[in-house]
Amino acid sequence: MTKSVELQKEVWQELDRIIQEHRGDRAALIQVLHRCQELIGYLPKEVQVQIAHGLGVSLGEVYGVVSFYSFFSTKPRGKYRISVCKGTACYVRGSMEVLERLEKELGIKAGDSTDDGLFTLEVVRCLGACGLSPVITINDNTYGLVRPDAIPRILMAYRPAGVA
Amino acid sequence: MSEVTLTIDGQQVKVPKGATILQAARQVGREIPTLCYLEGINAIGSCRVCVVEVQGAKTLMPACVTEVTQGMTVLTNSPAARHARRLNLELILSEHPNECTTCPRNQNCELQTLAEKMNIRDVRFRGPSHSYAIDASSPSIVRDPNKCILCRRCVAVCEKVQGVGAIVPLERGYRTTIGTAFHEPLLEAACVLCGQCVLACPVGALYERDYTDQVWAALADANRHVVVQTAPAVRVAIGEAFGLAPGTVSTGKLVAALRRLGFAKVFDTNFTADLTIIEEGSEFLQRLQNGGPLPMFTSCSPGWIKYMEHFYPELIENLSTCKSPQQMFGALAKTYYAQQAGLDPAGITVVSIMPCTAKKYEAQRPEMNSSGFPDVDYVLTTRELAKMIKTAGLDFESLPEEEYDAPLGISTGAGAIFGATGGVMEAAIRTVYEIVTKTELPGLDLLPVRGLEGVKEATLTIGDATVKVAVAHGLVNARKVVERVRDKTADYHFIEIMCCPGGCIGGGGQPITQMDDAKQKRIDGIYKVDQCLPIRKSHENPAVQKLYQDFLKEPLGHKSHELLHTTYRVRSRFGSVMEHV
Ligand code: SF4
Ligand code: SF4
Ligand code: SF4
Ligand code: FES
Ligand code: FES
Numbered sequence: 001m002t003k004s005v006e007l008q009k010e011v012w013q014e015l016d017r018i019i020q021e022h023r024g025d026r027a028a029l030i031q032v033l034h035r036c037q038e039l040i041g042y043l044p045k046e047v048q049v050q051i052a053h054g055l056g057v058s059l060g061e062v063y064g065v066v067s068f069y070s071f072f073s074t075k076p077r078g079k080y081r082i083s084v085c086k087g088t089a090c091y092v093r094g095s096m097e098v099l100e101r102l103e104k105e106l107g108i109k110a111g112d113s114t115d116d117g118l119f120t121l122e123v124v125r126c127l128g129a130c131g132l133s134p135v136i137t138i139n140d141n142t143y144g145l146v147r148p149d150a151i152p153r154i155l156m157a158y159r160p161a162g163v164a
Numbered sequence: 165m166s167e168v169t170l171t172i173d174g175q176q177v178k179v180p181k182g183a184t185i186l187q188a189a190r191q192v193g194r195e196i197p198t199l200c201y202l203e204g205i206n207a208i209g210s211c212r213v214c215v216v217e218v219q220g221a222k223t224l225m226p227a228c229v230t231e232v233t234q235g236m237t238v239l240t241n242s243p244a245a246r247h248a249r250r251l252n253l254e255l256i257l258s259e260h261p262n263e264c265t266t267c268p269r270n271q272n273c274e275l276q277t278l279a280e281k282m283n284i285r286d287v288r289f290r291g292p293s294h295s296y297a298i299d300a301s302s303p304s305i306v307r308d309p310n311k312c313i314l315c316r317r318c319v320a321v322c323e324k325v326q327g328v329g330a331i332v333p334l335e336r337g338y339r340t341t342i343g344t345a346f347h348e349p350l351l352e353a354a355c356v357l358c359g360q361c362v363l364a365c366p367v368g369a370l371y372e373r374d375y376t377d378q379v380w381a382a383l384a385d386a387n388r389h390v391v392v393q394t395a396p397a398v399r400v401a402i403g404e405a406f407g408l409a410p411g412t413v414s415t416g417k418l419v420a421a422l423r424r425l426g427f428a429k430v431f432d433t434n435f436t437a438d439l440t441i442i443e444e445g446s447e448f449l450q451r452l453q454n455g456g457p458l459p460m461f462t463s464c465s466p467g468w469i470k471y472m473e474h475f476y477p478e479l480i481e482n483l484s485t486c487k488s489p490q491q492m493f494g495a496l497a498k499t500y501y502a503q504q505a506g507l508d509p510a511g512i513t514v515v516s517i518m519p520c521t522a523k524k525y526e527a528q529r530p531e532m533n534s535s536g537f538p539d540v541d542y543v544l545t546t547r548e549l550a551k552m553i554k555t556a557g558l559d560f561e562s563l564p565e566e567e568y569d570a571p572l573g574i575s576t577g578a579g580a581i582f583g584a585t586g587g588v589m590e591a592a593i594r595t596v597y598e599i600v601t602k603t604e605l606p607g608l609d610l611l612p613v614r615g616l617e618g619v620k621e622a623t624l625t626i627g628d629a630t631v632k633v634a635v636a637h638g639l640v641n642a643r644k645v646v647e648r649v650r651d652k653t654a655d656y657h658f659i660e661i662m663c664c665p666g667g668c669i670g671g672g673g674q675p676i677t678q679m680d681d682a683k684q685k686r687i688d689g690i691y692k693v694d695q696c697l698p699i700r701k702s703h704e705n706p707a708v709q710k711l712y713q714d715f716l717k718e719p720l721g722h723k724s725h726e727l728l729h730t731t732y733r734v735r736s737r738f739g740s741v742m743e744h745v
Contacts, residue, residue: 058329063345
């Protein structure tokens with residue numbers, strides 16, 4: 001669960017501005033959530049409370065929507081977003097072993113982010129590159145035919161020099 | 165309204181336009197099974213155990229949400245419909261823990277009943293089972309998501325009938341559950357613990373926190389003097405647990421049963437309901453003279469109190485400071501009664517039988533210990549008491565009619581009607597009128613505030629004053645009134661609010677029934693009790709008069725303030741989650 005966050009005053013002001021635009025309008029919930037996540041990168045508890053307050057809906061309704069859609073996150077995301085494909089082709093060609101190795105190397109589970117704020121690990125559906133399965137992407141870079149053993153080397157490129 | 169003619173299982177039937185197949189089928193005596201559907205509240209067509217064959221349609225249609233059309237031909241019992249319904253039920257059962265023998269809803273479970281009706285002897289599939297944590301954080305309600313069939317009836321009731329929205333669908337797909345925001349324990353959420361969700365749940369996924377073991381233990385303890393009080397609404401509903409019709413007045417048998425369970429004294433919350441009228445009526449007159457704060461809201465419904473604390477804390481001063489009759493009773497049992505009976509309050513256990521789950525929470529509020537001991541030790545719902553009576557092997561129907569013990573068992577018709585929406589207002593008017601005018605009230609029945617209409621109003625002339633009153637039940641209705649008060653667009657003086665639809669007779673601790681007219685029948689029972697009592701005005705209750713003479717001295721006096729009045733707190737409408745300001 002998210003801990004209390006310290007958002008900067010300007011960020012709160014911008015948030016309030018977005019929420020005020022849709023004051024009392026429950027239909028705007030998803031749109032507001034999108035814009036707030038764009039602004040902060042994720043949707044901490046405090047922000048969801050503020051949205052519930054402004055739109056006049058219960059906190060349950062807000063959290064229900066946030067937890068329904070995988071593109072909303074209640075946790076801060078890392079600088080690099082690693083997506084492991086779990087589409088059929090990738091799955092049968094070993095993407096779960098790749099995922100396991102990633103979890104081991106990063107010390108987190110799918111859906112989580114590393115404490116240093118560097119990586120977020122997630123599982124996605126078919127990326128449309130089945131010919132290269134198993135496939136992972138890290139931000140805009142695509143890696144095909146990935147073997148679990150290749151993971152440490154791939155990650156190295158994203159870590160600051162000198163960090164194992 | 166225009167009508168539509170259709171054929172159901174070969175029988176012609178005429179129904180109003182807009183009716184569903186389910187409603188039309190009922191008219192010709194065909195019961196189509198349902199599970200996620202709750203009349204007037206939840207029609208989402210998700211469980212598909214109600215599908216029927218409609219001639220010309222490509223697929224089977226869910227009867228609960230499909231509107232009839234002119235000339236439609238419906239088969240409710242065709243092989244295709246039967247097979248599909250069975251398959252859909254089996255799919256639900258394939259993920260369901262089969263724990264009927266130890267389930268709180270054993271023999272009163274819609275899923276169990278459907279499986280029996282559809283003659284399911286074997287579930288052909290076995291889905292993965294969940295192992296969610298059971299939420300027993302609150303003293304009122306337990307949530308067991310493992311038994312949840314995701315029908316969303318609880319969600320609909322909480323949102324549409326109570327306007328609280330404490331529980332909602334979370335996550336999705338296989339991981340979907342019903343819960344609170346951020347999966348907070350129910351006790352931490354902005355939930356009023358009314359238990360309306362419990363009444364709506366078809367299965368054992370929501371149920372009251374059971375305190376029968378603790379009560380059995382107290383009864384078996386020779387060192388404890390265990391007394392019991394019964395709320396007004398229990399006597400017109402408990403019979404349902406033993407096959408009697410809703411609204412059957414079972415006062416005498418209820419008393420007899422409690423005596424046989426071993427309670428030292430069987431007392432009545434109706435006594436302190438009468439007392440509440442004296443205190444609250446006096447408080448109202450005082451506010452009227454001193455210029456407010458007005459309007460004054462009644463305070464006997466703990467779900468309503470918690471609602472105000474969470475959602476409208478700015479209006480807390482408008483709540484009467486009177487404790488609820490349950491708490492007044494406890495405070496007096498451990499002071500006045502203890503003194504009279506020569507007992508040490510430390511050795512007295514007070515048990516309440518209540519139609520309500522919120523009462524369990526109320527009894528545990530830290531401020532409710534005026535005598536130095538908790539006013540009330542254990543609260544059982546009507547359902548839990550029925551279970552104790554069954555466990556003890558008492559044949560309810562053949563019990564004799566017995567009477568409450570004196571003095572805390574003596575009450576009037578005014579105390580009795582507390583159990584129905586409008587009753588507190590009517591009882592208060594019967595007394596306030598006579599205090600102010602010193603003349604007899606011409607007619608005792610205040611008809612405009614009776615009945616199931618959501619918001620009721622009346623304007624009364626009392627002496628030189630014109631008093632405008634309002635009555636609301638169910639929190640969605642309450643909110644309408646409260647917001648008008650907040651926005652200063654209402655000119656009421658006195659407002660009665662009951663958290664539950666219908667008042668306490670519809671409380672979250674009452675026997676669970678989907679019978680349409682159960683509420684009205686119970687209400688009729690309540691007014692029958694009132695009609696049959698020799699005294700029908702609280703201020704004429706001789707036991708209450710004696711209580712003032714010997715002990716309290718005067719309404720709103722020093723002792724009253726110490727024992728019978730309370731304070732409220734400000735809570736967040738987002739539960740324990742902090743609000744950014
Ligand atoms: S919820 Fe119903 S079907 Fe499920 S275990 Fe309980 S009684 Fe049995
Ligand atoms: S107890 Fe009442 S407020 Fe709480 S979840 Fe159930 S229906 Fe909603
Ligand atoms: S808790 Fe009960 S009422 Fe609520 S969705 Fe689950 S089964 Fe339905
Ligand atoms: S299955 Fe992985 S890219 Fe298509
Ligand atoms: S009862 Fe009709 S779909 Fe559930």
